[in-house]
Amino acid sequence: MTKRLGLAAAALLSLLVSMLIAPAPAHAAVGLRVSGTRILEANGNAFVMRGVSHAHTWYASQTGSFSDIKGLRANTVRVVLSGGRWPANGASDVASVVSLCRQNRLICVLENHDTTGYGEQSGAYTLDQAVTYWSGVRSALTGTEDFIVVNLGNEPYGNNNVAAWTSATTSAITRMRGLGFQHMLMVDAPNWGQDWQFTMRDNAQAVFNADAQRNTVFSIHMYGVFDTAAEITAYLNAFQTAGLPLVIGEFGHNHSDGNPDEDTIMSQAQSRGLGYIGWSWSGNGGGVEYLDMVTNFSAASLTSWGQRIFNGANGIATTSREATFFSGGGTDTTNPTTPGTPSSAGVTSSGATLTWSASTDSGGSGLAGYEIYREQGATDPLLGQSATNSITLTGLTASTQYQVYVRARDGAGNRSANSATTTFTTTSGGGTGGGCTAAGTVQSQWSGGYVVQPVTVTNTGTSAVTGWTVTFTLPAGHTLTGSWNSAATVSGQTVTVRNAGYNGNLGAGGSTSFGFQVARPGGNTATVTSYTCATS
Structure with missing residues (x-):
């Protein structure tokens, strides 16, 4: 009896020791990690993505976009990379991107774009080929788990053979972990990212379980499929009920396949604590140029879409919070001192230098830099950003008074009080033509919008001009959704339209035209009725 008790005690002691020295569970993640439906930083703080995509693979020289995106308060940027379907981004280039992410205090979602539309679009890569790409650039990603997310492949299936998505995604995740990647992984839905057949929704749990680290987040792209509040909330509810992590990895305010309900997308993301990443910063082509958030990569030239996602309701400016990884746990809460009153010099019809x-x-x-605003009330539009205490503004309107103030921003996102306001007026322009007129015709309208075409611009002077600018004010609640034969920028409700490269030269008495489209609240019958024109 005594011997048996001794053996039992020894066995119990052995069991206790083995429990104490047992290795950590296979799913113990490092860096950014999933916890239920949430994303956490390594220190346990919740992190909610608020960002935009940047088409780096096609615009690798636009490295200033990282600081510009950060300057507009984003905490995340999704970076488009390629392994060869488009201009390839090798390990050295990826290392440079990683450095820009850290330098600009941005969580970066690195995505391989080669897989876009596989099975339907010629030349698309498989997810297995995408993993091979990630293996080739792994040296650039070692030790970056705190601020880098690996998005395995963009929209990895079109609308053909969608059922294969589950096994292909599971295999890709397994290979990534086998290669030693410990990063949070992001997987896109099939059906060009929109999952209208619900393949990702219905198989998400199995895919999540295939990750030994349980550190995979799902990404839904919301375009024309998600054009009603009911469709958006139903999809988000499915993941919330399942207790699985989801981000809105792409969305826009308009698209060729329909008109997504961006207001519901953004409000639901905010109320549920879900991340969103809009498409895209600049450089779109192929008929979707309206998805550019800024014109020609200039942060001072926000489009209507850019104004919406950065400065609108539930937008980035008011809902984004920087990852505490970059600010030592968010301990810096001290605002910079207030900058001095700006002084103006070199004022022209379209620009001015401020110091x-x-x-x-x-x-x-x-100190991270300065933000320059035009004072027009509570929604002062951002005119530009500068890393130093001076800036040369461009794209201003001729014969217009500007009241401008400056505030400083530090690396933790704290902002100073506004400087005192300075006032200057742009000149009337360098042309001798004597001016111009603009008049528009409402071509068509419906309950939710209208098209104005043509807007006829006429040189009323006695000599030729080389350029023209038309400004008009949108009625309250209206938003510009597109324009043609011109270059349009939006500040609040004010739209500034400049000639395109081919229709700026007007002889005395000559005319040209452009057009635009506006969205408005249902039942609202107001339209744009008056225009101001200036020549240069």
């Missing part, structure tokens, strides 16, 4: 006395920052994060 001001520099701010200082004692909070430890360092």
Whole structure:
């Protein structure tokens, strides 16, 4: 009896020791990690993505976009990469991207675009080929788990053979973990990312379970399939009920396949604590140029879509919070000092140079730069950003008074009080033609919008001009959704339209035209009725 008790005690002791020294579970993740439906940082703080996509593979020289995106308050940027279907981004280039992410204090979702539309679009890569690409650039990603997410492949299936998505995604995740990747992984839905057959929704749990680290987040792209609030909320509810992590990895305000309900997308994301990443910063082509958030990669030239996603309701400016990884747990809460009153010089019909006395920052994060605003009330539009205490503004309207103020921003996102306001007026323009007129005709309209075409611009002077600018004010609640034969920018409800490269030259008495489309609340019958024209 005594011997048996001794053996039992020894066995129990052995069991306890083995439990104490047992290895960590296979799914213990490092860096950014999934916890139920949420994304957490390594320190346990919740992180909600608020960002945009940047087409780096086609515009690799536009490295300033990272700081510009950060300057508009985004905390995330999704970076388009390629392994060879488009201009290839090798390990050295990926290392440079990683450095830009860290330098600009951005969580970066790196995505391989080669897989787009596999099975339906010629030349698309498989997810297995995407994993081979990630293996080839792994040296650039070692030790970046705190701020880099690997998006295995963009929209990895079109609308053909969609059932294969589950096994292909599961295999890709398994290979990535076998290669030693410990990053949070992001997987896109099939059906060009929109999952209208619900393949990802219905198989998400099995795919999540295939990840030994349980550190995979699902990405839905919301375009024309998600054009009603009911469709959006039903899809988000499915993942919430399943307790699985989801982000809205792409969405827009319009698309060739329908008109997505961006207002519901953004409000639901905010109320549920879900991340969203809009498409895209700049450089779109192929008929979807309206998805550019800024014109020609200029942060000072927000389009109507850019204004919506950055400065609109539930937008990035008011809902984004920087990852605490970059600010030491968010301990810097000290605002920079207020910059001096800006002074203007070199004022022309379309620009001016501003300078001001520099701010200082004692909070430890360092001064990150300045933001320049045009004072027009509570929704002052951003005119530009600068890393130094001066800026040359461009794209201003001739014969217009500007009241401008400046505020400083530090590396933790703290902002100074507004500087005092300065006032200057742009000149009337360099042309001798004597001016112009603009008049528009409403070509068609419906309950939710209208098209104005043509807007006829006429040179009323006695000599030729080389350019023209037309401004008009959108009625309250209206948003510009597109324009043609011109270049349009939006500040609040004010639209500034400039000639295209081919229709700016007008002889005395000559005319040209452009058109635009506007969305408006249902039942609202107002339209744009008056225009102001200036020549240069």
